[in-house]
Amino acid sequence: PRNLRAILSNVMRERKNAEGDTVPCKTWDNATLLCEVEEKSGHIFPLTAKTQRIAPGETNTWYIRVLGTRFCARFTTKRPKTLETLTYEPGGKAVWEVEDLGYKSVYSAITGAIFEFGFCDAILQMAAAFCDQVAHGPQADLPFGCATTEETRLTHEIFTAALESHRERRTVEIR
Incomplete structure (x- = not known):
């Protein structure tokens, strides 16, 4: 990215150490980065990146979502054999398609x-x-x-x- 604005959260300010004692924790738990990315053509587009160590209901889940003007895609490790895509034509329906992927x-x-x-x-x-x-x-x-x-x-x-x-x-x- 050419620039970014970050919001960081230290949700868990204390944690147990290996001996079971409560100690201060200075690790950032969650982060959101709002960025501007410049293509080689000079076009600038927004990019949002998030990482969340504290996310109830999630266990090491990764997501990627790309939203374009003609094509979009979504993937998550929560459903690793599923890819969601959307091909869009102006004036047409915006319908997500779900594809079950094999393993190769x-x-x-x-x-x-x-x-x-x-x-x-x-x-x-x-x-x-x-x-x-x-x-x-x-x-x-x-x-x-x-x-x-x-x-x-x-x-x-x-x-x-x-x-x-x-x-x-x-x-x-x-x-």
Whole structure:
């Protein structure tokens, strides 16, 4: 993003430590980032990112929702085999379609398509992707590459800007 405004919440100000004693907790539990992103064409669009450690009824649930002018999509790890899409034509109906997805990993595994893809499968797929990219470099047959050191640096820059934005209660430019 080119800039962001962050709202951070420290919901649980105290927690139990390993010995069972109540101790202060300075970890941010929930965060909402309102950002402006600039495309290569120069078009600017809004982006909202949220992370919530304190979210009753959720257990490590991730969501992604993309709303465009002609196409929209929604996905959640709460229903990992379901993809919702909406194709829109001006003047037409806005109807969400629900597609049940099968399981097919990039790298062959003992888990077959009729079984549930789980956490261990995800870890093995990430390890295989890393090995593939190390062995084949940019020519690796990946749908997208592994996280790079530059992407890690940019993520750190965003998180640092979020802390500054919340502390100063203002929108912060990303350097």
